[in-house]
Amino acid sequence: MNSGPDSTNHQNNLTTAREIFDRHHGSHFSMDRNEEYNQYKSLGISKDQEREWAIDLAARFYQMLTSAIDAQERIHWMIAVYLIITQYQMHTELQLFLDYYISNKEKIARFECLLVAEQCIEALRDKSFPNMTKKLMAAAESLLITVKQREYSFPEGKSMEGSDLETYSEKAMDNRIKRAEAELARISKTLISA
Numbered sequence: 001m002n003s004g005p006d007s008t009n010h011q012n013n014l015t016t017a018r019e020i021f022d023r024h025h026g027s028h029f030s031m032d033r034n035e036e037y038n039q040y041k042s043l044g045i046s047k048d049q050e051r052e053w054a055i056d057l058a059a060r061f062y063q064m065l066t067s068a069i070d071a072q073e074r075i076h077w078m079i080a081v082y083l084i085i086t087q088y089q090m091h092t093e094l095q096l097f098l099d100y101y102i103s104n105k106e107k108i109a110r111f112e113c114l115l116v117a118e119q120c121i122e123a124l125r126d127k128s129f130p131n132m133t134k135k136l137m138a139a140a141e142s143l144l145i146t147v148k149q150r151e152y153s154f155p156e157g158k159s160m161e162g163s164d165l166e167t168y169s170e171k172a173m174d175n176r177i178k179r180a181e182a183e184l185a186r187i188s189k190t191l192i193s194a
Helices: 005-023 028-033 037-042 047-067 071-087 091-104 110-126 130-149 170-193
Strands: none
Touching: 005 037, 005 047, 028 037, 047 071, 047 091, 071 091, 071 110, 091 110, 091 130, 110 130, 110 170, 130 170
16 A cells, blocks of 8 residues: 555545535535635546545435424525535435435425425426436425425424525415426426427
8 A cells, every 4th residue: 555645645635625525515616606616626536536425425414404303404404415416416316305305295394395396396397317207297296286285384383583484475485386386387298298
């Protein structure tokens, strides 16, 4: 095993790159926005290494999502998981993510179910996961049905004081549901006619 200066330098580069990668949730855009992308890029991290790190990061985020105590925390981790899954095209992780939401939809806040349905619709529109079209359609439909059947309330009946959700009205929710349903219907027609 090589333990000379080159090996130490390589290990230091990997450590530095991993810290930058984790800090920015694997997002090159975020690295660039925070002026760390050039440093990260100069460390020469391979796409395979990034994918390995992304899978690890997605697993950690998923653990945070499933152990979150309240809706705001869960929404934060849901978005983090979804972004890394889509950025790195993680089919297995997307399947796990959708299964979690479908199996827990009755316990999860209405607003959160709507957000996940909208993310499914976005993935369908962008054709991000072409081999998962049926799964994404079914998840979006199921979550939208759940959202429509449940009464309007702030997530888990808790006060969302000080958050963006605090001022989210029932009318705004209904409008988002209608737009999501319309977009899902449009995508469905496009798929049927293709």
